Amino acid sequence: DGGITQSPKYLFRKEGQNVTLSCEQNLNHDAMYWYRQDPGQGLRLIYYSQIVNDFQKGDIAEGYSVSREKKESFPLTVTSAQKNPTAFYLCASSGQFYSPLHFGNGTRLTVT
Amino acid sequence: LAKTTQPISMDSYEGQEVNITCSHNNIATNDYITWYQQFPSQGPRFIIQGYKTKVTNEVASLFIPADRKSSTLSLPRVSLSDTAVYYCLVGIYNTDKLIFGTGTRLQVFP
Numbered sequence: 471d472g473g474i475t476q477s478p479k480y481l482f483r484k485e486g487q488n489v490t491l492s493c494e495q496n497l498n499h500d501a502m503y504w505y506r507q508d509p510g511q512g513l514r515l516i517y518y519s520q521i522v523n524d525f526q527k528g529d530i531a532e533g534y535s536v537s538r539e540k541k542e543s544f545p546l547t548v549t550s551a552q553k554n555p556t557a558f559y560l561c562a563s564s565g566q567f568y569s570p571l572h573f574g575n576g577t578r579l580t581v582t
Numbered sequence: 583l584a585k586t587t588q589p590i591s592m593d594s595y596e597g598q599e600v601n602i603t604c605s606h607n608n609i610a611t612n613d614y615i616t617w618y619q620q621f622p623s624q625g626p627r628f629i630i631q632g633y634k635t636k637v638t639n640e641v642a643s644l645f646i647p648a649d650r651k652s653s654t655l656s657l658p659r660v661s662l663s664d665t666a667v668y669y670c671l672v673g674i675y676n677t678d679k680l681i682f683g684t685g686t687r688l689q690v691f692p
Contacts, residue, residue, distance in 0.1 A: 474625075501678070503680075511685075512669065512682055512683070512684050512685045513626075513669070513682045515680070518678065520678055526678075558623070560625050560626075562625070567673075567675075567676070568614055568631070568673065570616055570628040570631055571616075571618075571626075571628070571671070571680075572628070573618075573625030573626050573627070574625050575623075575624050575625050576623065576624065576625055578623070
């Protein structure tokens with residue numbers, strides 16, 4: 471059963487700690503994306519990757535980092551430099567041009 | 583660069599047809615439009631995609647007029663379970679640029 475898996479569903483961290491959110495897909499998609507969603511707001515692009523070992527900054531990349539060592543995996547690290555990290559984080563993937571995005575079910579990160 | 587705007591919210595009753603419009607000025611001929619549905623605490627789900635005239639699938643229709651300055655998602659005979667936020671997405675042809683709309687919160691009443 472193909473899809474995108476994000477883990478964990480809920481994550482709690484203390485301020486000043488780095489935290490890594492997992493995203494795995496078995497759809498054989500080349501492109502993967504990370505979005506941030508704040509309560510009642512739309513989706514904002516953090517990072518995306520079109521191919522293994524390559525990624526680009528999105529609109530709000532500051533305070534975040536990613537890696538793309540495998541086609542299936544695109545982990546996102548929220549660093550202590552991110553001023554307001556508490557949010558709902560969504561990972562997505564897509565195939566070739568015009569292929570729709572497939573989203574995971576998100577990770578809700580709370581930093582106190 | 584294309585900018586997409588949607589109404590913030592809409593209300594409807596069960597059994598009615600709902601039309602949600604996305605305004606996207608300056609999109610090119612081969613740029614495509616995709617619509618997603620999102621329930622609380624879940625990832626958005628694909629509804630429909632097209633780049634010109636009309637596309638229909640088992641759950642919705644998508645209308646894109648000739649001037650391509652807007653697109654309309656049409657949901658026939660909505661039910662309570664259609665209460666969700668709906669996003670349009672403009673994909674810029676031959677680039678990796680994706681532009682999400684602001685989202686429309688649809689509330690369906692019995």
